[in-house]
Amino acid sequence: xxxxxRGFTQHQNASTxxxxxxxxxxxxxxxxxxxxxxxxxxxxxxxxxxLVRSSKNQGIALSIARNELEILRSGGYAxxxxxxxxxxxxxxxxxxxxxxxxxxSTYNAxxxxxxxxxxxxxxxxxxxxxxxxxxxxxxxxxxx
Amino acid sequence: xxxxxxxGFTQHYRNSAGFTFIETIIVVALSVCMMIxxxxxxxxxxxxxxxxxxxxxxxxxxxxxxxxxxSLAFPANAILQTHAFSSASYTSSSTALVLEIPSIDSxxxxxxxxxxxxVIYSVGTNVYRLLEANALSARSSGTKKLSSxxxxxxxxYDNTDITQASxxxxxxxTQSQVKQNILYDHRNEQIKLRNY
Numbered sequence: 001x002x003x004x005x006r007g008f009t010q011h012q013n014a015s016t017x018x019x020x021x022x023x024x025x026x027x028x029x030x031x032x033x034x035x036x037x038x039x040x041x042x043x044x045x046x047x048x049x050x051l052v053r054s055s056k057n058q059g060i061a062l063s064i065a066r067n068e069l070e071i072l073r074s075g076g077y078a079x080x081x082x083x084x085x086x087x088x089x090x091x092x093x094x095x096x097x098x099x100x101x102x103x104x105s106t107y108n109a110x111x112x113x114x115x116x117x118x119x120x121x122x123x124x125x126x127x128x129x130x131x132x133x134x135x136x137x138x139x140x141x142x143x144x
Numbered sequence: 145x146x147x148x149x150x151x152g153f154t155q156h157y158r159n160s161a162g163f164t165f166i167e168t169i170i171v172v173a174l175s176v177c178m179m180i181x182x183x184x185x186x187x188x189x190x191x192x193x194x195x196x197x198x199x200x201x202x203x204x205x206x207x208x209x210x211x212x213x214x215s216l217a218f219p220a221n222a223i224l225q226t227h228a229f230s231s232a233s234y235t236s237s238s239t240a241l242v243l244e245i246p247s248i249d250s251x252x253x254x255x256x257x258x259x260x261x262x263v264i265y266s267v268g269t270n271v272y273r274l275l276e277a278n279a280l281s282a283r284s285s286g287t288k289k290l291s292s293x294x295x296x297x298x299x300x301y302d303n304t305d306i307t308q309a310s311x312x313x314x315x316x317x318t319q320s321q322v323k324q325n326i327l328y329d330h331r332n333e334q335i336k337l338r339n340y
Contacts, residue, residue: 038185045192052196056203060331063210067333074311074336089332143336 050124057094061118061131064088064100068116069135076144077137080104080112094120110139191323198320202329205291206318209264209271210333212290213241213314216262216273220245221339223301223309227261229276236306240265241299241314246339247281255280264290266297295319295328310340 068086085100092098098120107113115134122129163171220243226235227242236242240263247258258278265272271290277283295317301309316331 038182041189042185045189049192049196052199056199056329059203059207063207063331063333070334070336074334090330093330143338 050122054122054125054129057120057122058129058131060090060093061098061120061129062133064090064118065116065131065133068100068102069114069133072114072116073135073137074143076142077112077139080114080137086116094118095123097121107136111136195322195325195327198322199327199329202293202318202320202327205293206316206329206331209290209294209297209316209318210314210331212273212288213264214333214335216243216245216264216275217241217312217335218338219248220262220337221259223306223312223337224261225307227263229261229263229274231274234263234265234274236299236301238298238300241312245283247278248283249280250282252282264297266294269294271297291318293318293320311336 067088067090072080081102081104083101083103083105086102088100091100098118101117101119103115103117105113105115113134113136115132117130117132119128119130222244223236224242224244226233227244234240234242242263243261245260245262246254247260248254255278258280260275260277260281260283262273262275265274270292271294273288273290275283275285275288277285296315297317298315300313300315302311302313303309311334313332313334318329320327
């Protein structure tokens with residue numbers, strides 16, 4: 001249904017009486033409502049795009065962190081490296097400037113705590129995103 | 145399109161005037177503009193959602209392959225050079241992985257001296273997992289298709305003698321096509337056999 005109101009020149013004199021009315025308040029409200037619904041829909045789609053991309057990157061980051069923990073576990077207690085960062089073949093699948101950190105601390109006399117994090121800057125989001133995993137690696141009774 | 149004048153039923157002389165040609169033209173032009181805007185909005189909704197679906201599908205299937213290989217390789221006690229399954233014989237290589245897994249009963253305890261055998265292999269863009277369980281085992285035999293969007297699947301081992309290897313590195317690349325764009329998803333994980 002389309003409600004059309006006549007009148008673009010709104011002079012209330014006899015010769016132009018036909019064009020007297022213009023748009024009613026209700027019509028303007030309805031038009032604005034329809035436009036804002038469309039804009040909201042568009043906004044939702046654009047935002048969901050950012051979410052899908054960030055969840056995909058989160059999956060990659062989780063895979064990197066899991067892989068690093070698995071490498072450290074299978075390397076054993078004695079081969080644990082110093083804290084710092086670690087390389088991974090998948091890092092360039094993440095957005096630019098993705099970094100990794102590896103923190104190794106002493107948990108007790110025969111156990112070390114290992115934490116790995118993958119940090120990247122999601123385009124479209126202001127804050128950086130992080131995935132962290134941590135585990136304990138013992139001197140005896142590990143995978144070796 | 146039904147057009148009504150809002151100017152009231154009492155003012156019959158206004159209704160009798162009808163619309164001028166210019167008014168009609170403007171209405172038609174505005175409607176066309178609205179239709180085009182709505183149409184392009186719908187089109188972009190549609191293409192964005194199919195892009196997202198493909199992207200999630202490709203990363204999801206890469207994860208499914210890795211989780212499935214993990215679930216078989218973690219409990220495995222050896223990588224076999226070759227094993228004759230009832231349907232065919234498979235050989236471990238850079239494109240296939242044959243595993244020997246201790247059988248488990250329904251409560252998860254291992255059964256001595258019985259083994260289940262599993263192979264993960266790709267045919268074209270499909271990846272399959274074939275499991276042949278011992279009669280006593282709680283695992284169920286069968287072939288399962290893990291993915292149909294594989295680009296490359298490769299295995300590398302920590303020992304040139306595959307039977308001596310205890311660590312396998314799995315490299316998976318899946319792809320999905322959305323119109324002209326091809327989306328890739330790359331995963332690379334190392335898995336150590338816990339029962340080696």
